[in-house]
Amino acid sequence: MKPVWILVVLLAFFTGAVAPVARGDGFDVVEPRYDGVDQLLLLSDRWVIVVTSNIEAVMAEVDRLSDGKFKRSLATWELTRTTLLPDWGSSKNLRTLRETYIAQARENVGDTALGLTTSYSISSSDDERYAKGSPPKETVRLLVGLGGRRVAGGPDVDYAHYAYLKMPEPLRNGKQYEIKVRGEASVSFRYDENHLVSRAIKVNQAGYLPSASHKIAYLGAHLYDAGPMDCSMYPTFDVVDATTGTAAFTGPLVLRDKNSRVAAKKDDATNGKTPALIHGENLYELDFSALKAQGEFFIRIPGVGRSWPFRHADDAYGEVFYTAARGLYHQRCGIAYETPYTNWKRPLCHTDPIYESEHISFPKGKNEQPEGYERFDVIAATLDKKQKTENVRGGWHDAADWDRVDTHYAPIFDMLYAYEMAPEKFTDSQLNIPESGNGIPDILDEVAYGLAVWEKSMKANGGVAGHVETWTHPEIDSEVDYAFSRRTRWDSLLFAAAAAQLSEQLTSLAPTRSEELKAEALKAYSFGANPANSLGKVTFHARHDRGKGDPYTLEWEEKDSYIEAYLLLAKVRLYRITQDKQYIEGLGGLLDTPLRPYAWPCSITDFSPWFFFSLVHGPEAILPKFQRLKIIKSYFLEPADKLLGYIETMPYRHSWPRDQDYWQGWGATVMTNPGRALLIAFALTGDEKYRDAALLNMDFMFGGNPMGMSWTTGIGYVYPTDIQHTVSRDDGIADPVPGITIYGITGGVYPALREQVWQSPGGSMSKEPVVYQDPKTPVWRRWSCHPSLNTAQCEFTIHETNSSTIFCAAMMLSEGWKPSEALKKRQPTAPALLHGRWYLP
16 A cells, blocks of 8 residues: 555646645645646756646647637537438538638747747746746757647647756755746746655656665656756665555665667668667666565655655565556456446447357468458358357456457466466455456456357367457447457467366366366367368458448468467467367477567467476476477577577667567557566576566666656556547546556657647648757657547557556566455546656656
8 A cells, every 4th residue: 555645646736736734744746736837847957857748738729820710620520420310511611610710829929939048037026036037048948749639629639838948057956936927827836845746757656675685766758859957967866654654775876878879771871761779778777686675665866856665575466466467357358347346447348249250360470361351341241140149258468459369378377387386376256357256266256257258169170269240340339240250279279278277276276177278178179180170172252341331252261380389388288287288289280389488470478488488387297308308498498588688789688689669569569468478487497687677678667767657557647548449438427447558658759649749730721741849859759649640659559568567567566465445446546646647758
């Protein structure tokens, strides 16, 4: 539990109350008061960021310039848009008028003036140097995208002006200051190094383990046109006990990286390109690895401020595991989300029967599906409502998709192997889910829920599907029909492996259920291992335009090689549960499968490592020693050592190649994915260097990164608040559903940010776009918030993002950890405390 005083202080800080707030131990604070200013972000005693927004004023000016036509068109559109006859002409007029006048409107309301030092005045009632008010020494304005449309008829992107202000004189601790913006808006605050959070201090907001070899925070900020923030005048830092206010540790700030760039590529010398900045900071490290005391702490740097609070305790990852694992509960299909299990509620979903179709969930591999295959066209053309399966529950959804897919075996296997490697960590009633109290560890109950949909798909012959899908991307409650994909050998073997492993783990906990799963695993294996069940040559029947257009067909043929890796995994898991050696005879012929862990066409985000892990880990030596050692070295340790080597080359220690500023999408920059690979290497060797590296990657994911962002909702204090997630969009709660790890930084900005925020259509001013800004954003700051226009960064999937976060947190869990009653009753965070809304770009 976080101390109450911290929550009180933060609440006061961000709500703009004016009375002093005492926390009972001699530390009083006077929190900022906002009057027309949206937010104040402290960087140091020399630099602050004042955030303002003016979209409403811009759109009012657009209406004035259009002689009122804009508001009239808006009124007509709002009146008719939900009727049977929407006035599409008024909708078109809205965009035309906006594009015609918005550039002029932005100039008229003073957009560019917000980049001038003369637009700001800093004064103080008790610092004589500011008695008469002073302009900042320097001002840098940055336009930052904050999410979806905020003003009716306005731009698709909500944005704000971040004004980086350099103070004329360093702020003095304990003194009161006021910053005025153009003489109209203001923010008043007390500069207090014990209570005013500096966004320049980056910590793992979840916490640190006492057993970690490296416990490191960072100091640095990128000021865009002003370059990196100078931190050379700050020599030391304190780790402060949040309960007593006393320093438990003091250490020096050490320069780790001086505003470095991506490593030069081979062609840079000839084509004149300058490698991109990595993060634009002079980065200092704060090493408190020697800290012994446990409890709640924060970093304090004299002349800068303080960090967000964090735990230093053996159970620091308890709340992380709880939150991340319950991200699966919040994505379950076929149940309602309700109290007492959550305060983020959602109605019951997808209770209609599941039908059949010709669609195939293709095996993982190189170009294994026919060219031009469109699943929506196939499902729409071949939906067979004569065959149906009732009462299908189970599985999880992704961000805004209501399908259930075999890629979701990633969290199934991640949880199964986490339990297999450390069963003492996991207990019943650990996750506050509907199954809690049944005598089975909750992590296994969640596995069972993920498998349930595939159990229901099983045919009498043992065949199992790998996809539940409809013919479009619907809303959650749309009246569309869903269908199972065809039963395939690979999906049947995948199910057989997972069911057998769950059966093994339930042997003593739930014997009857264990036997049921064992029987299902055997049946599915029998189907998958039998060449007679190959689909052979297949003709797909489809219709263009999701079933509305002309018919067409595609040809495809199943190959025996498709099942090799799946068969390998299933054989090992069936042997483990039956001890029948026929399952492991002839394994050597399957070891040359192209589906190697982490190597294309597999990736570091999928379940490929588990194909081979059971061969080399566990109580029994299934393979000869020389083969075991070869697999361990080639498939697990060499990739892990490569990841290990990246860490010291990156300023913020994380497993990323310094020269790669591309291919950052689809979970590639979710650092718990390499963390999983490192923890697997740790499980195979016991070498602490792999565990330490995984912890450093988790530091990066939960706040120890250039933006100071925790990339999983509900973990820490600064996490994304406007994500691509239909449930979070529709539930009326500002705080997004907790436990969702988003894609995050993917290396580029989305077009709407450039076209609607950094520039405007020329309109009546010019036929050419009017450029307001085109910031040279460093690689690891290239994230902007928008749930629908920037899905590449703000979306998530169960398998690419959430799964590895759960696995890494599970492996760091203290033995037998249980959630507190307060955590189980967790309420959504108040909008004023959603600090990720005002992120550090």
